[in-house]
Amino acid sequence: MDLVIQLTKVLNSEQKAVMCLDLQLYIIAKKIQWHWPDLYGEREIVLLLGPLHIEQAFLRMLGEYMEGCGWTTIITHSGIATSGSAEALMKVTHIKRAREAHQITAAVLHCLLMEEFTNSHPEGGDIELQQWIDERVKLSPTFLFWLWLHGFFLFDHINYSRWLPVHIFDLEQLERTCPSVHQAFSEGQFVVNKTNNLFSSLGIDHAHEQNNASVKGKGGISGLTHDPSALRRWTIGGPEITRILNEFENEEDDDDTGDFGSHHEQKESYQMRFLQHCIALKDSFHEFDNPFSLNQEELIALDTRVAISAEGVAALVGAKTKGSKLYTDFVNERLLERTKSLYDPITKCNTKIFAAKKKPSKCTAVDILKSEVNLFSRSFVVSIARKLDLDKFFEYENLSYPPSLAVGGKMRTGDKNQLTLILETLGQNPQGEVPTQADAAIIDGGCLVHAVKPRPDQKTFTEYVKQLLGVINFMVSTLKVQRVDIAWDRYLKHSLKEATRTDRGQGKRRVDLPAKDKLPPDWEDYLRDDQNKVELFRYLSQALLEKCEGIQMVTNVDSKIISSVPGNSSLHGASAEMEEADGRVILHLQDMVVHGGSKTVVVRSTDTDVLVLLVSFFPKLRDNGLQKLWVNYGSKAKRRFISIHGIASKLGDMKSVALRGFHAFTGSDVTAFFGSKGKRSAWNSWTTEETTVAFKRISDPLSAEDEIDESIVASIERFVISMYGVKGDKSIASARKELFASDNKHISAIPPSKAALAEKIKRAAYVAGNLWGSSTLLEGPTVSPEGWGFTFSDGWKIVWTQLPDVWEGVRELDRCGCSTQCGTFRCCCRRLGLPCTPACKKCKGNCDNKPKTTHQTEDDDVLGDD
Structure with a gap:
């Protein structure tokens, strides 16, 4: 700093020194300024935090913001980068390449935004672009995500969070502390120009890094560190040799007007490459999805269609306000009002948007054990003095x-399947009878999609529907049925089964995959998300109805029941409000028996609840004409037929109906x-x-x-x-x-x-x-x-x-916290008519509120009478 101040006085005695630094050196220099303000204060030397280093930090923050959103997949798919280099762009291992990738992305996103705006209003209208953006932001978190970015505080860049506000604060005060330097900054000075184009001016640290790269070449000082004489010659001669070579190479570009040539990004080859990359990236976005055209309320990763958790959406929606508040509070508390030290810890936000995870539920096993030990130890102590x-x-x-x-x-x-095994034993018949022909069949749709998984060679839902049709047609041809009903679950908000489904595990939300005709990579994980199954069941029910030929199919699309042959079912067009497929199976079975006259029916399911309901309702259905009812239960090698009519016969009518209550209670x-x-x-x-x-x-x-x-x-x-x-x-x-x-x-x-x-x-x-x-x-x-x-x-x-728990319900377990003698009604033990015990917090039973002796009577204790 002394050297920079002295050189500035020699070269321009009227000017204040300006020194450009990276973050680590800037921190040291600011501490020196504050420690010796007379020698190095803001009026003596202006410290400039290097623009290149700020840009690199911002690009890294941008990479953290975009982590998991699908950008790397899309940019790899476009051919602009390989998968490895796409990840390097997120981490900004090469600033120029990262900058260029984000410039291309910004250009393409602007085109996609305007394209969607035009498509939304093909005939024009009075709505302005900003008004349309404000409306879409409220509807779609995905739109909001791709529209704008946030600050260093949110993504826990602690050093930049602490020192960038200091630098900005200094620049805001610059007109007062160093007017001449402020004027020079306003005129665009203290930058490096390699051409006469002002827009391409470089920050001083940027030019310095470029010069370092030119001086070092490919080898740098490798091999010279062990020879001090050679190292000194290279240190002195290297920069000069590089300068002479650069001047020679650029000599032909000089003209009489002093124009040093155009910027390299103005060359036709670069412009063509930039345009080609923009077109490729835009086409790649269209293959996945235009993020500004999505109307879902979820925040969606464009490559996987995974919907982000509510925590991630909340982090996104509140990010701008939260980041602005953190910055404002930091400046006010530490720079203006100075109620806090600059060096006080900055609380981390741990902001994750696409990487956000739900907080795991706290394990309470230790707490439960502590509660039990506390309860019974106190009960033992209390029983010494109290009954x-x-x-x-x-x-x-x-x-x-x-x-x-x-x-x-x-x-x-617990294990519901135990009841299935018990009932199956009751339904066994010595002849080993199995159905070879039936009038109709019912399929539990949820059971079907769990049992019939997509084959590895399948890529689309269209192929998967053909596979399901093959399974259904095989069942039809084997049992010679004329009617097949498929019952699908519905997933309602605030369902009683919500906790059970959560405990079974939550899959990744993949939005509109059936509409995209693209199978998910993990079928089981896909089926763990309720909304995924809503979209899947709606798609499958419609697709199977369209493609079924030669048979009557009755199924529900959401709550509405549709028959491929409308006159053959009384349910056609009706809306059934039950949530679970097990109830729908009974509704369809009743329609088959009462309206269709079916005598023998086969149900395909692997759910104990369905088995219980079939047994429970069989007496009623038998009275309406049903003779035999079978369940095709299990999967793969364990598939077998269970005789519902045999089970109901063994149990009797009353116990068959009562089976519902038994199953629900146990x-x-x-x-x-x-x-x-x-x-x-x-x-x-x-x-x-x-x-x-x-x-x-x-x-x-x-x-x-x-x-x-x-x-x-x-x-x-x-x-x-x-x-x-x-x-x-x-x-x-x-x-x-x-x-x-x-x-x-x-x-x-x-x-x-x-x-x-x-x-x-x-x-x-x-x-x-x-x-x-x-x-x-x-x-x-x-x-x-x-x-x-x-x-x-x-x-x-x-x-x-x-009832309350035992601590509140059994007053004998109460204990006081009196710090003095427990001789007044302020003591809770005395108010309850109870003696103090060693369990009491402070008196430990050594107080005036003693247990009654054997020669005391009830009348001796006034509180006891109360």
């Missing part, structure tokens, strides 16, 4: 949810399984007619005014007590106490409390009676889940119990 009613203690759950039905607040899951996709009791244990405990009557009652269709009878609740309580192996006529609380005390059971291995069991019965009644019980009705479920073991709060949530 603890254990029956009352076991009327409550030790957490806000019953551990026997939930883990970490989430519903326990665990399904919407209701919790018991912690240590599976379907087989529950089945083996279902031995009394009283239990059958109770399950039959909760299987009956519900009305809004219905309530569960106390007698039904008592019957199911006795069933649960029996299932857990407790003998005798005991209450749930007594059974819980006995199991916990005698068998040393974990708290999750004993039955839920009476209050929790009551809510579980309500949920089972709602699922069995309302969701499944209304399967024969087009309008579907008519009763709201509210009050039936569920409550709505940003989606349907389970109500585990109406």
Whole structure:
């Protein structure tokens, strides 16, 4: 800095020194300025943060912003770059190439934007471009993403976040601190010109880097570092030799006017190459999609069609406001008001848009264990000084949810297939009868797409539809059926199954792949996303209806039911509101029997729920003429036929209907399984007619005014007590106490409390009676889940119990926090009429509020009388 100041005084004594630096040297120089303001302050030397280094940092930030959006795939597909060099462009390993790639992209995006604007308003109109942009930004996050960019703060470039505002602040004050330098900057000085074209002026650090590259050549100082004499000669002579060579090469370009030639980007060859790259990139965008033409509410990666999570969309929408606020706050707090030190830590934003991930749910296993240890240790300490009613203690759950039905607040899951194996055993026949002919067949559409995966050689959905038609036609020819119905699931917002689907795993959202006729690379992952399946099922139902020949096909497109032969089904044109395909299977089956006169029907499914519903509704359908009902169950080598009519015959009509209630109560996709009791244990405990009557009652269709009878609740309580192996006529609380005390059971291995069991019965009644019980009705479920073991709060949530947990319910567990003697009513223990115990936080029981001695009477304690 001394040298620059001295040289400036020699060359131009009227001028203040200007020094151009990269970021690391700029940081050191600013610290020197602030430490010695008289010698090196802003009025003595102007520090200029190198424009080339700022550009490189900005391009890197741009690469982080575009990570995962599909740009590298599109630019590789266009032929402008290879896959490896495209990734290098994102990381800006070569500034010139990265700049050029982004210039081409910016030009193409502008063309695409104007193209979509023109297509949206072919006849013109009064709408202005900016007005149209403002409207589209509100509708499409993808439009917003490709429209504008954000700042260093958002992407955690901490050094530039800290020092670039300082540099900008200095430049804003430059007119006051160094007017002559400010005037020179305004006139475009302190740049390097290789031509007379002002637009191509270079930053000083840019020219310096170019000179370094010219001086170093290909070898640089390699091989010279061990010879000081040779290194000194190269250091002095190298730049001069390079200057002489450059002047000789450029001599022919000089003219009398001093024009040093045109910029290299003005040459025809470069212009043609730039135009060719723009055309190629634009064509590549069109092959994937014009980002400004997308109308989806999701933010979409153009190459994979993956829809980004809500967290990524939120980061994008709030990015501009958040980045501006962070910058403004930094300048105000650290440079203007100076309420914070410049060196105080800058909180990272961790902004990720396409790379955003949902926060994983916190593991609560340790918290649960701590709660249990705390509960029982305190119970032991309290029991020394207070009489603890254990029956009352076991009327409550030790957490806000019953551990026997939930883990970490989430519903326990289990193996539904156990019930399938039990029912299959009942339906076996000694003759080994299997259907060779049927009047009609029903296919569970979700089961079909999971069982029939696209072959490796298939690339399009058109090819996949042909594969599905082959499977359907084989079924038709084998069973000689005249009618095939396909039932597809619907995926509704705020579904009761939302939590179950989330626990099964969330796939990547791939938008409009069927419309693009392009199969996803990972079929199983594709089927894990609900919206993917909505688009897929809609596409498949329409495509199969169009291509089916020689058979009657009845299927649903979303909620609307369509028949390829309209007169042969009473459902044609109707709207069925049920969500699940299992209910639709029953609705279609009823139509086949009642309207079509079918006597033998085959259902293709691998869902235990479908099996249960078919058994449950068979008595009603049999009375309408159905004779034989088979389920083609399993996949690949394990596919077999299960006789529904055989199962129903073994169970009897009442138990067949009651099977709905049994299945819903012991665990399904919407209701919790018991912690240590599976379907087989529950089945083996279902031995009394009283239990059958109770399950039959909760299987009956519900009305809004219905309530569960106390007698039904008592019957199911006795069933649960029996299932857990407790003998005798005991209450749930007594059974819980006995199991916990005698068998040393974990708290999750004993039955839920009476209050929790009551809510579980309500949920089972709602699922069995309302969701499944209304399967024969087009309008579907008519009763709201509210009050039936569920409550709505940003989606349907389970109500585990109406009672508080044991900490609030059993007052004997209370402890005071008194720091002085507990002789007044300010002590919560005394207010409750309880003595203090060693569990109390501060007094530890060593206070005036002692337990009553044996010679004290009840009248001696006034608080006890209260």
